[in-house]
Amino acid sequence: MLGAWCLRRALRFCSSAPFPRHKPKAKLSVRDALGAQSTSGERVKVQGWVRSVRSQKEVLFLHVNDGSSLESLQVVADSSFDSRELVFGSSVEVQGQLVKSPSKRQNVELKAEKIEVIGKCDAKDNGFVNIHTPVITSNDCEGAGELFQVESSSKIKEPEENFFNVPAFLTVSGQLHLEVMSGAFTQVFTFGPTFRAENSQSRRHLAEFYMVEAEISFVESLQDLIQVMEELFKATTMMVLSNCPEDVELCHKFIAPGQKDRLEHMLKNNFLIITYTEAVEILKQASQNFTFTPEWGVDLQTEHEKYLVKHCGNIPVFVINYPLELKPFYMRDNEDAPQHTVAAVDLLVPGVGELFGGSLREERYHFLEERLARSGLREVYQWYLDLRRFGSVPHGGFGMGFERYLQCILGVDNIKDVIPFPRFTHSCLL
Amino acid sequence: MLGAWCLRRALRFCSSAPFPRHKPKAKLSVRDALGAQSTSGERVKVQGWVRSVRSQKEVLFLHVNDGSSLESLQVVADSSFDSRELVFGSSVEVQGQLVKSPSKRQNVELKAEKIEVIGKCDAKDNGFVNIHTPVITSNDCEGAGELFQVESSSKIKEPEENFFNVPAFLTVSGQLHLEVMSGAFTQVFTFGPTFRAENSQSRRHLAEFYMVEAEISFVESLQDLIQVMEELFKATTMMVLSNCPEDVELCHKFIAPGQKDRLEHMLKNNFLIITYTEAVEILKQASQNFTFTPEWGVDLQTEHEKYLVKHCGNIPVFVINYPLELKPFYMRDNEDAPQHTVAAVDLLVPGVGELFGGSLREERYHFLEERLARSGLREVYQWYLDLRRFGSVPHGGFGMGFERYLQCILGVDNIKDVIPFPRFTHSCLL
Numbered sequence: 001m002l003g004a005w006c007l008r009r010a011l012r013f014c015s016s017a018p019f020p021r022h023k024p025k026a027k028l029s030v031r032d033a034l035g036a037q038s039t040s041g042e043r044v045k046v047q048g049w050v051r052s053v054r055s056q057k058e059v060l061f062l063h064v065n066d067g068s069s070l071e072s073l074q075v076v077a078d079s080s081f082d083s084r085e086l087v088f089g090s091s092v093e094v095q096g097q098l099v100k101s102p103s104k105r106q107n108v109e110l111k112a113e114k115i116e117v118i119g120k121c122d123a124k125d126n127g128f129v130n131i132h133t134p135v136i137t138s139n140d141c142e143g144a145g146e147l148f149q150v151e152s153s154s155k156i157k158e159p160e161e162n163f164f165n166v167p168a169f170l171t172v173s174g175q176l177h178l179e180v181m182s183g184a185f186t187q188v189f190t191f192g193p194t195f196r197a198e199n200s201q202s203r204r205h206l207a208e209f210y211m212v213e214a215e216i217s218f219v220e221s222l223q224d225l226i227q228v229m230e231e232l233f234k235a236t237t238m239m240v241l242s243n244c245p246e247d248v249e250l251c252h253k254f255i256a257p258g259q260k261d262r263l264e265h266m267l268k269n270n271f272l273i274i275t276y277t278e279a280v281e282i283l284k285q286a287s288q289n290f291t292f293t294p295e296w297g298v299d300l301q302t303e304h305e306k307y308l309v310k311h312c313g314n315i316p317v318f319v320i321n322y323p324l325e326l327k328p329f330y331m332r333d334n335e336d337a338p339q340h341t342v343a344a345v346d347l348l349v350p351g352v353g354e355l356f357g358g359s360l361r362e363e364r365y366h367f368l369e370e371r372l373a374r375s376g377l378r379e380v381y382q383w384y385l386d387l388r389r390f391g392s393v394p395h396g397g398f399g400m401g402f403e404r405y406l407q408c409i410l411g412v413d414n415i416k417d418v419i420p421f422p423r424f425t426h427s428c429l430l
Numbered sequence: 431m432l433g434a435w436c437l438r439r440a441l442r443f444c445s446s447a448p449f450p451r452h453k454p455k456a457k458l459s460v461r462d463a464l465g466a467q468s469t470s471g472e473r474v475k476v477q478g479w480v481r482s483v484r485s486q487k488e489v490l491f492l493h494v495n496d497g498s499s500l501e502s503l504q505v506v507a508d509s510s511f512d513s514r515e516l517v518f519g520s521s522v523e524v525q526g527q528l529v530k531s532p533s534k535r536q537n538v539e540l541k542a543e544k545i546e547v548i549g550k551c552d553a554k555d556n557g558f559v560n561i562h563t564p565v566i567t568s569n570d571c572e573g574a575g576e577l578f579q580v581e582s583s584s585k586i587k588e589p590e591e592n593f594f595n596v597p598a599f600l601t602v603s604g605q606l607h608l609e610v611m612s613g614a615f616t617q618v619f620t621f622g623p624t625f626r627a628e629n630s631q632s633r634r635h636l637a638e639f640y641m642v643e644a645e646i647s648f649v650e651s652l653q654d655l656i657q658v659m660e661e662l663f664k665a666t667t668m669m670v671l672s673n674c675p676e677d678v679e680l681c682h683k684f685i686a687p688g689q690k691d692r693l694e695h696m697l698k699n700n701f702l703i704i705t706y707t708e709a710v711e712i713l714k715q716a717s718q719n720f721t722f723t724p725e726w727g728v729d730l731q732t733e734h735e736k737y738l739v740k741h742c743g744n745i746p747v748f749v750i751n752y753p754l755e756l757k758p759f760y761m762r763d764n765e766d767a768p769q770h771t772v773a774a775v776d777l778l779v780p781g782v783g784e785l786f787g788g789s790l791r792e793e794r795y796h797f798l799e800e801r802l803a804r805s806g807l808r809e810v811y812q813w814y815l816d817l818r819r820f821g822s823v824p825h826g827g828f829g830m831g832f833e834r835y836l837q838c839i840l841g842v843d844n845i846k847d848v849i850p851f852p853r854f855t856h857s858c859l860l
Contacts, residue, residue, distance in 0.1 A: 055514050082514060084485045134851040135565060135600075135623045136578075136638050138858045148566075148593070149583040150600065152627035156579045156586070163578070163627055163637070164858035170565075170580065177851060177860060192622065193565045197582035197593055207593070208566050383860060421564040421607060428568045428594035430607060430813060 028098075031068035039100045039108050046073060046110060047093045047118070051242035055082050062115075063242065064092060070241060070264050074101065077112035088242070089235075091119040128214060129185040133174030135193065138166050146198045147172065148207075170195035173399060175330075176384060178215035179361060182395055183387060189214040191402070199425050203414040204352060204404060208423040215397035222343050222360060225396050226318050229347060229356050230271050232400070233316070237267060237409055248410065256411025262350060263409055265314060272317040276341065279304075279319050282311055297323050305353035316349045329371040330384075332360035332396075345398070352408045358398025363388060458528075461498035469530045469538050476503060476540060477523045477548070481672035485512050492545075493672065494522060497698045500671060500690055504531065507542035518672070519665075521549040558644060559615040563604030565623065568596050569810075576627045577602065578637075600625035603829060605760075606814060608645035609791065612825055613817060619644040621832075629855050633844040634782060634834060638853040645827035652773050652790060655826050656748050659777060659786050660701050662830070663746070667697060667839050678840065686841025692780060693839055695744060702747040706771065709734075709749050712741055727753050735783035746779045759801040760814075762790035762826075775828070782838045788828025793818060 027045035028036075048066030055061075060082045063072035075094050086092070093116045101109040136150055148170040152163040162168065174190040181188045191212045198205055214232075219225055241248055252260045274282070283294035283304055292301045300308075300319070308317060321334060321341040331342035347356035362368045365388040372378045372385065406418040416422040421430060457475035458466075478496030485491075490512045493502035505524050516522070523546045531539040566580055578600040582593040592598065604620040611618045621642045628635055644662075649655055671678055682690045704712070713724035713734050722731045730738075730749070738747060751764060751771040761772035777786035792798045795818040802808045802815060836848040846852040851860060 084512060084514065131850065132623075132640060134638060134853060134860075136625075136853050136858060137860065139860060147583040148580050149586045150578050150580055151586070153577040153579040153597075153599065154627070156581070163629075163855060164853070165856045166858060167583075168858045169583065180860070181850065193562075195566075197584070199582075199593075208564060210562060420561065420611065423564060423566050423594070425593060426595045428566060428596060428598045430564075430567065430569060430610070 029068040030064065030066045030071070030073045033073050033098060033110065034069060034071055034106070034108065036098055036108055039098050041097045041099060043095065043113075044098050044110070045093060045095045046075075048073070048091070049238070050086060050088055050090050050092055051238065052088065053086055055079065060086075062086065062092070062094075062112075064094060064110075065238065065242070067268050070260055070267075071106075072242070074103075074106055074109040075112050075115070076109050077115060081112060081115045083117070085117045085120050086115070088239075090117055092117055128187045128189040129181070131174075131178060131181045131185075131188045131190050133171065133177040133190045133192065133213075135171055136164075136168050137171045137177075138164065138168055139171075139176055146196050148195050148197045172196060173211070174213050175215065175397060175399065178213055178397060179384075179387060179395070182215040182217045182397070183391065183393070186217045187214070201425065203416075204407070206403060206415055206419065206422055206424055209415075209419070210402035211399045212402060213397060213399040215395060217393045217395045219360065219396045220394050222320055222345050222396070225358050225360070225398055226271075226273065226320075226345060229318075229345075229358065229398055229400075230316075233271075233347075233355075233405075234267055236405075237263070240409065251410040251412065256413075259411030262314065262411070266316055266350070269313075269315045271347070272312050272315055273320060274308075274312075274317060275320055276300075276322045277339065279308055283307060286311075297325065299326055302353055305348045309348050309350050309353075314350045316347055316355075318345050318347050320345045322346075327359070329368070329375050329377065329381075330359070330361050332362045333367050333371075343396070349408050351411065351413075352404050355404050355408060356398050356400045358396065360394065360396040363392045363394050365389060365392070459498040460494065460496045460501070460503045463503050463528060463540065464499060464501055464536070464538065466528055466538055469528050471527045471529060473525065473543075474528050474540070475523060475525045476505075478503070478521070479668070480516060480518055480520050480522055481668065482518065483516055485509065490516075492516065492522075492524075492542075494524060494540075495668065495672070500694050500697075501536075502672070504533075504536055504539040505542050505545070506539050507545060511542060511545045513547065515547045515550050516545070518669075520547055522547055558617045558619040559611070561604075561608060561611045561615075561618045561620050563601065563607040563620045563622065563643075565601055566594070566598050567601045567607075568594065568598055569601075569606055578625050578627045602626060603641070604643050605645065605827060605829065608643055608827060609814075609817060609825070612645040612647045612827070613821065613823075616647045617644070631855065633846075634837070636833060636845055636849065636852055636854055639845075639849070640832035641829045642832060643827060643829040645825065647823045647825045649790070649826045650824050652750055652775050652826070655788050655790070655828055656701075656703065656750075656775060659748075659775075659788065659828055659830075660746075663701075663777075663785075663835075664697055666835075667693070670839065681840040681842065686843075689841030692744065692841070696746055696780070699745045701777070702742050702745055703750060704738075704742075704747060705750055706730075706752045707769065709738055713737060716741075727755065729756055732783055735778045739778050739780050739783075744780045746777055746785075748775050748777050750775045752776075757789070759798070759805050759807065759811075760789070760791050762792045763797050763801075773826070779838045781841065781843075782834050785834050785838060786828050786830045788826065790824065790826040793822045793824050795819060795822070 030048055033046055048064040051063040051065045051072045053062055058079050060077045060079050062075040064075055065072040094112050095114040096110050096112040098108055099111050150168045155161050171194055178188050178190055193208055194211045195208055280294050280296050286307055290303050322344040324340045324342045327342050327344050331344050334341045334343055343360035345358050346354050349355045368388055372381050403415050403418045407415055412418050460478055463476055478494040481493040481495045481502045483492055488509050490507040490509050492505040494505055495502040524540055524542050525544040526540050526542040528538055529541050580598045585591050601624055608618050623638055624641045625638055710724050710726050716737055720733050724734055752774040754770045754772045757772050757774050761774050764771045764773055773790035775788050776784050779785045798818055802811050833845050833848045837845055842848050
C-alpha cells in the first residue's frame with residue numbers, strides 16, 4: 001500500500017530525479033564506507049543521493065546512497081548545514097570524518113564537515129499529469145478476446161438491451177484514453193485497476209490488477225521510452241527502500257533469502273537492450289530444450305523469457321522491435337522490410353518475466369488507417385484515427401504491472417500474495 | 431486531475447494540517463491587508479497558514495492565508511528567515527511592513543521583519559494508509575439493486591457458469607473492505623472508481639465515479655467523524671486553491687460567476703450540524719411547497735436537501751441520526767427508542783446536495799447479528815460478522831463523491847463536465 005504511493009511519487013519525479021546511472025567518482029563508495037573496519041577519524045568524501053532527511057533542533061541526519069549498496073550511509077551534521085535543497089532525490093557530495101556510530105543501527109557514520117548539493121531535485125518540474133482513465137469502456141484495446149463484459153444486473157439476462165446502448169467492457173489498458181490526454185498535457189500517467197478474463201491459475205496472473213501507464217508526446221525513439229522505464233523502476237525501488245525499509249527487510253529475510261543481493265545487482269547495473277531478432281538467435285543457440293521451439297515470428301514464452309534473463313546475467317533486459325504481425329495495430333511500423341517489425345519494447349526481469357510493455361505509437365495517419373482497415377477496425381476506431389488528423393505528434397508509452405513489480409522487488413513468488421483482495425478464475429472472496 | 435493529487439495529499443495530512451476553525455486574533459486579517467489603501471510602510475502583524483513557499487537564493491516568498499479571503503498575502507523575506515518548518519500547512523505569525531508590491535500580481539505585500547512558526551505541519555504523522563479495495567466484488571454493500579454485473583464476455587450468455595464461480599459485481603463502495611483493513615492499520619482510505627447502474631440522466635449522477643472513502647478505528651462519536659470530514663473538505667479545498675489557482679479562477683470567472691464568494695463563505699464558517707428529526711421539522715415549517723411531503727421516516731429528497739442548505743445560510747450542514755429503517759445494516763444503533771435512529775451522517779452542500787455520507791459502524795456482535803438476520807443476510811456476511819469476534823473496536827467512516835466535490839468547489843452545474851470520460855445510461859464513449 002505504501003508501494004502505490006511511492007510509485008506515484010516516483011512517476012511524478014522520474015524525469016527529474018537522478019539515480020546512479022554511472023558509478024560516481026567518489027573517494028569512497030557507500031558500500032566501502034559502511035564496511036570500513038577502522039574508523040579512527042580519517043577524512044573521506046562520499047557522493048550519492050539523499051534518501052532521507054531528519055532535521056532536529058541542533059543536528060541534521062541524512063541517509064545517502066550511491067547505488068553501491070542497498071543500505072545507506074548515515075551522515076550527521078550540524079543543523080547549520082540544513083538547507084531546503086537537501087531533499088529526497090537531490091545529489092550531494094559530503095566531506096567529513098568516518099566515525100564509530102553511537103547507535104546500534106549502524107557501525108559507522110559520517111560526521112559532515114562540508115555538504116555540497118550537486119544536483120537539486122525540484123520535484124514538481126517536468127511532472128506527469130495524473131489522469132483518471134475510465135474502467136468501463138466500449139473499446140477493446142488489445143484486440144484480445146479475454147474481456148469482462150459489464151451489464152446492469154437487471155438486464156444481464158436480456159443482452160439485446162444494453163445499459164450503455166452498446167456492449168461495455170472492463171478496461172484492459174488505459175492507453176488509448178491516455179493518448180487522447182497526452183495530446184493536451186504532453187506527459188500523462190494513470191494508475192488504476194485493469195482486467196483480464198483469462199482462465200489462468202498461474203502465479204503471475206490476476207483477473208483484476210493495477211497498472212501504471214504513461215504516455216509521452218514528442219518522443220522520437222524507443223531509447224527515450226526505455227530511459228523513462230528504467231528510471232521509473234530504479235527511482236521507485238530506491239524510494240520504496242528508503243520509505244519502507246522494514247517491510248522490505250521482512251520479505252527479504254523470511255520470504256526470499258538472497259533477494260536483497262539480486263535486487264542490488266539489478267539496481268547497480270544498466271539494464272540491457274537486445275532486439276527480438278537477437279533474442280530468437282540466443283534462444284536457438286541455447287543448449288536448453290524448450291517446450292516451445294523458438295522461432296522468428298512467434299511469441300516468446302515464459303520459458304524463453306526466463307532463459308533470456310538468465311543469459312543476460314540476471315540483469316533486466318529490454319527486448320525491442322517485435323514482428324509487426326505479433327503486435328496490435330497502434331504500434332509504430334519500423335519499415336524495415338523484409339523483416340517488418342514495430343517499435344515495441346518489453347522489459348523482462350528476473351523471477352517474473354515480462355514486467356513492462358510499451359511502444360512508439362503509429363502517429364502517421366495513412367500507416368494507421370491501413371493497419372486498422374486490415375484488421376477490420378477502421379470504423380470503430382475512427383475517433384482514434386482522428387487524433388492523427390489534428391496536431392499529431394510522435395509519441396509513445398508503456399505500462400507496468402504493479403503487482404508484478406512488487407513480486408520482482410520483494411521476491412514474492414505468487415502474485416496473489418502481493419494484493420489484499422486477489423481476484424482470479426473461480427475466486428472472488430469478499 | 432490535479433484535484434485528485436491534492437485530495438490524496440489532503441487526506442494523508444488532514445489529521446495534522448490545521449485550518450482556520452476560529453478566526454485568528456490577528457492585528458490585520460489577510461483580507462484587510464490585501465485591501466489596504468495606504469501602504470506607507472506601517473508595521474502590521476498577520477497570522478495564518480502557509481499556502482506556498484518559494485525559496486530563492488537571497489529572498490523567500492511565502493503565501494499566507496487565514497481564511498478571511500480566497501486570496502493569499504504575499505510575504506517577502508530575507509532568505510535568512512528560511513526554515514525547514516516553513517512548509518505548506520504550517521501556521522505562522524508574520525510581523526513586518528505592508529508595502530506596495532513591485533509585481534502586477536498583487537497590490538501589496540508584507541515585508542517580513544519577523545516570522546514565527548506557531549504550529550508545525552509534519553505531514554507524515556497520523557497519516558491514513560492508502561488501500562486498494564477491489565473493483566470486482568461478490569458483495570452488495572448497500573443492499574441496493576442498482577448493480578453492474580461482471581462476466582467473462584465468452585460466458586455472458588451462459589449465466590449458469592460464472593467466471594468467479596459466483597455472481598460478481600462492480601463495487602458500489604470500498605467500505606466493507608476498508609473495515610477489514612482498519613482492523614490492522616487503524617486509519618485507512620481508498621480513492622478509486624465506484625459504480626451504480628442507476629437509470630439516471632441527472633446532473634449529479636454517473637454510472638462510474640470516484641469516491642474517497644476513509645475508515646477510522648477507535649472513534650467513539652459522530653463528532654470525531656464530522657471533524658475529519660470538515661477538515662478534509664477545507665484542507666483539500668485550500669490545497670486546490672493554492673496549487674491550481676489558475677484552473678479555479680478560470681471556472682469561477684467563466685462558468686460560475688459569484689462562486690468565489692460562495693466558496694469563501696463555506697470555508698470561513700464552521701459547518702452546521704442538525705439531526706434528521708430537526709431537519710424534518712424545518713421542512714414541515716417551510717413556507718415552500720414540496721413535491722414530496724416531508725415526513726419523519728422518509729428519505730430526504732433533492733428538493734429537501736436544497737431547502738435545508740438554503741435555510742442554513744448556504745453553509746454546508748451535517749444531518750445526523752437517521753431512522754434505522756432507512757439505512758443499511760452496518761450503521762450503529764443509537765438505541766433511542768421510540769424513535770430508533772442510527773449514528774449516520776450526511777453532509778449537504780450548496781449547489782450539489784449530498785456530498786459525504788458516513789456512519790459509526792455497528793461494532794457489537796449481537797446487534798449486528800440481529801440486523802443481518804432480519805435482512806436475511808446472516809449467512810452471506812458471516813465474514814463481516816466475524817470481524818466483530820476478533821478484536822472488534824468502535825469505528826466509523828465516510829465516503830465523499832469526488833466529482834460532486836469538484837462540482838461544489840468549481841461551481842460546475844453538470845457532473846459530466848468534471849470527469850474526462852463520463853459514463854452514464856445510454857452513453858459509454860471511447
